[in-house]
Amino acid sequence: MSNVKTELLNKIQDKSAVVGIVGLGYVGLPLAVEFAKAGYRTIGFDVQSKKVDSVNAGQNYIGDIVGDTLKKVVESGTLSATSDFSFIEGVDAVAIAVPTPLDKYQQPDISYVKGSTESVAKYMHKGMVVILESTTYPGTTEELLKPILEASGLKCGEDFYLAFSPERVDPGNKQYKTKNTPKVVGGIGKDGTEVAAALYRNVLEGGVYEVSSPAVAEMEKLLENTYRNINIGLANEMAIICNRMGINVWDVIDAAKTKPYGFQAFYPGPGLGGHCIPLDPF
Numbered sequence: 496m497s498n499v500k501t502e503l504l505n506k507i508q509d510k511s512a513v514v515g516i517v518g519l520g521y522v523g524l525p526l527a528v529e530f531a532k533a534g535y536r537t538i539g540f541d542v543q544s545k546k547v548d549s550v551n552a553g554q555n556y557i558g559d560i561v562g563d564t565l566k567k568v569v570e571s572g573t574l575s576a577t578s579d580f581s582f583i584e585g586v587d588a589v590a591i592a593v594p595t596p597l598d599k600y601q602q603p604d605i606s607y608v609k610g611s612t613e614s615v616a617k618y619m620h621k622g623m624v625v626i627l628e629s630t631t632y633p634g635t636t637e638e639l640l641k642p643i644l645e646a647s648g649l650k651c652g653e654d655f656y657l658a659f660s661p662e663r664v665d666p667g668n669k670q671y672k673t674k675n676t677p678k679v680v681g682g683i684g685k686d687g688t689e690v691a692a693a694l695y696r697n698v699l700e701g702g703v704y705e706v707s708s709p710a711v712a713e714m715e716k717l718l719e720n721t722y723r724n725i726n727i728g729l730a731n732e733m734a735i736i737c738n739r740m741g742i743n744v745w746d747v748i749d750a751a752k753t754k755p756y757g758f759q760a761f762y763p764g765p766g767l768g769g770h771c772i773p774l775d776p777f
């Protein structure tokens with residue numbers, strides 16, 4: 496085993512690794528809180544100074560996801576936030592959770608991912624693991640992030656490790672939170688997967704599922720969200736047809752869901768909403 500990998504794994508295991516979270520939104524802030532709660536010194540980074548100030552004051556700005564725990568981990572000194580990217584010099588693991596919207600042509604706007612990765616590259620050092628969590632098209636980690644990070648002069652798989660791990664947080668979900676939702680991890684090379692998976696295993700309780708490459712992890716996230724997009728549309732179209740035929744669509748779905756395999760119930764509603772489902776399938 497290479498020294499770089501052994502040292503990093505040791506730091507992850509004994510929790511002396513410092514974790515950096517880039518982007519303190521719906522995904523990044525709960526993740527930062529989980530790392531801090533697990534005992535890792537965690538530094539959150541955001542370009543919005545208002546969010547940085549709120550975190551440092553222990554003020555939660557994303558509703559039910561973080562709760563009182565934010566205040567506790569800030570007061571104990573385990574979590575802090577900054578707008579100064581040079582914090583990367585002192586961290587061992589970085590998770591990037593910045594926005595990936597669509598542009599006006601429905602193409603992925605990758606500028607936030609690119610910009611934040613370039614900033615990481617500027618301050619990175621040997622012995623780090625970088626993990627992209629933003630939802631994105633298959634190939635982003637290997638084709639976009641790897642060359643940007645290697646421009647630092649460090650080599651992926653030897654000097655640092657790189658992986659993709661999609662975020663599945665479902666804001667408002669009472670049962671499944673960041674902590675207990677299974678995590679999929681795909682690294683560049685087996686070592687990349689192993690290091691990234693070790694980090695999440697030490698923090699999360701939903702289990703970590705390793706896949707063979709970042710592209711598999713990137714694509715499985717799109718499959719999840721496309722599946723929901725199509726099935727929500729199907730439930731709504733079924734409601735329109737049932738309405739025209741004088742049939743109660745709720746009775747239809749209740750009957751269909753008695754089938755123990757091959758069917759998952761989706762229900763009619765106001766249509767697609769939220770941050771992800773209306774965007775990612777495109």
Ligand SMILES: NC(=O)c1ccc[n+]([C@@H]2O[C@H](COP(=O)([O-])OP(=O)(O)OC[C@H]3O[C@@H](n4cnc5c(N)ncnc54)[C@H](O)[C@@H]3O)[C@@H](O)[C@H]2O)c1
Nearest residue numbers: 518519520521522541542592593594595611629630662770
């Ligand atoms: N919100 C969800 O429920 C959810 C669920 C799963 C996956 N995702 C995905 O996770 C990613 C992040 O989503 P989100 O909902 O947390 O977004 P968000 O807008 O809530 O938060 C993103 C944060 O990144 C910051 N940011 C932008 N550019 C930056 C930069 N260069 N450096 C540092 N910070 C920067 C923004 O200021 C913002 O605070 C997206 O790819 C999204 O598709 C979101």
